[in-house]
Amino acid sequence: MTESAEPIRVGVLGARGRMGLEVCKAVDGAPDLELVAMIDQGDVLFSAEEGHAQVLVDFTSPDVVMDNLRWAIEHGINVVVGTTGFTEQRLDQVRGWLAAKPGVGVLIAPNFGIAAVLMMQFAAKAARYFESAEIIEQHHPRKFDAPSGTATRTAQVIAAARAEAGLGPMPDATKEEVEGARGANIDGVRVHAVRSAGLLAHQEVLFGTDGEILTIRHDSLDRVSFMPGVLLSVRNVGRLPGLTIGIDSLLD
Numbered sequence: 033m034t035e036s037a038e039p040i041r042v043g044v045l046g047a048r049g050r051m052g053l054e055v056c057k058a059v060d061g062a063p064d065l066e067l068v069a070m071i072d073q074g075d076v077l078f079s080a081e082e083g084h085a086q087v088l089v090d091f092t093s094p095d096v097v098m099d100n101l102r103w104a105i106e107h108g109i110n111v112v113v114g115t116t117g118f119t120e121q122r123l124d125q126v127r128g129w130l131a132a133k134p135g136v137g138v139l140i141a142p143n144f145g146i147a148a149v150l151m152m153q154f155a156a157k158a159a160r161y162f163e164s165a166e167i168i169e170q171h172h173p174r175k176f177d178a179p180s181g182t183a184t185r186t187a188q189v190i191a192a193a194r195a196e197a198g199l200g201p202m203p204d205a206t207k208e209e210v211e212g213a214r215g216a217n218i219d220g221v222r223v224h225a226v227r228s229a230g231l232l233a234h235q236e237v238l239f240g241t242d243g244e245i246l247t248i249r250h251d252s253l254d255r256v257s258f259m260p261g262v263l264l265s266v267r268n269v270g271r272l273p274g275l276t277i278g279i280d281s282l283l284d
């Protein structure tokens with residue numbers, strides 16, 4: 033921020049939630065950002081009089097995020113979204129709303145942790161060299177979706193890298209005796225979701241070939257881990273009209 037630049041006005045949706053609380057603290061502590069609204073389930077917890085939000089940050093739930101996004105885009109407000117549950121169909125819907133508001137930027141990231149982003153990039157790089165790949169994600173038991181957005185995204189990038197390298201289906205002769213025993217199948221990649229007290233957000237990507245295993249592991253031990261990525265997104269979403277997926281392009 034140059035000395036004369038005005039701070040970016042930021043509103044937080046889901047402000048009472050586990051992530052929302054952390055985002056409010058991070059925005060409040062950033063000199064180049066101003067927290068102007070805190071909203072949770074229709075309750076306006078705080079709203080400054082100085083002006084409307086230029087950027088909304090959404091950490092709510094897959095059930096409500098689409099309504100929030102449509103409202104923000106229609107009102108010409110940029111949005112940074114951490115909420116999960118984005119299918120291709122949902123993303124197409126967002127692209128449709130943005131087509132009518134070409135100046136608006138929406139950045140949706142399944143994971144704002146820098147190490148988590150690197151874990152996905154490393155997994156994409158490794159994928160072509162291994163016959164087998166499986167994902168084990170582990171989260172706190174109050175998480176409302178499974179598999180996690182991060183695991184879904186990781187499976188998608190692994191599947192894309194395998195397809196590009198011309199790899200076929202993975203070797204797997206197992207007949208599932210109990211439904212679900214082999215986990216979810218996302219684009220041909222098996223994903224296993226663990227929920228346990230004591231966990232926050234963790235993921236292992238297991239790659240195997242003859243006589244060799246590579247394990248890539250990521251652990252979020254505290255929700256502060258997501259904040260550098262969230263703030264980076266808030267600072268940049270205004271100069272990224274249209275839909276941006278993930279924060280990879282901001283880290284280059």
Ligand SMILES: NC(=O)C1=CN([C@@H]2O[C@H](COP(=O)(O)OP(=O)(O)OC[C@H]3O[C@@H](n4cnc5c(N)ncnc54)[C@H](O)[C@@H]3O)[C@@H](O)[C@H]2O)C=CC1
Pocket residue numbers: 045046047048049050051052071072073074091092093094096113114115116117141142143144145177181258
């Ligand atoms: N992209 C990332 O890096 C991360 C994404 N997440 C995702 O963020 C989402 C929220 O996670 P948590 O904070 O753990 O959940 P949470 O349940 O603690 O918080 C969600 C909050 O949203 C509020 N809410 C519900 N409907 C609302 C509405 N219409 N308007 C405004 N607020 C509303 C709820 O009252 C609650 O306070 C989940 O989808 C989770 O997977 C979580 C951590 C990191």
Ligand SMILES: O=C(O)C1=N[C@H](C(=O)O)C[C@H](O)C1
Pocket residue numbers: 116142143171175176179180181182183232233234
């Ligand atoms: O709900 C969570 O906690 C998390 N959600 C995101 C996901 O679904 O990938 C990111 C991180 O795993 C924490």
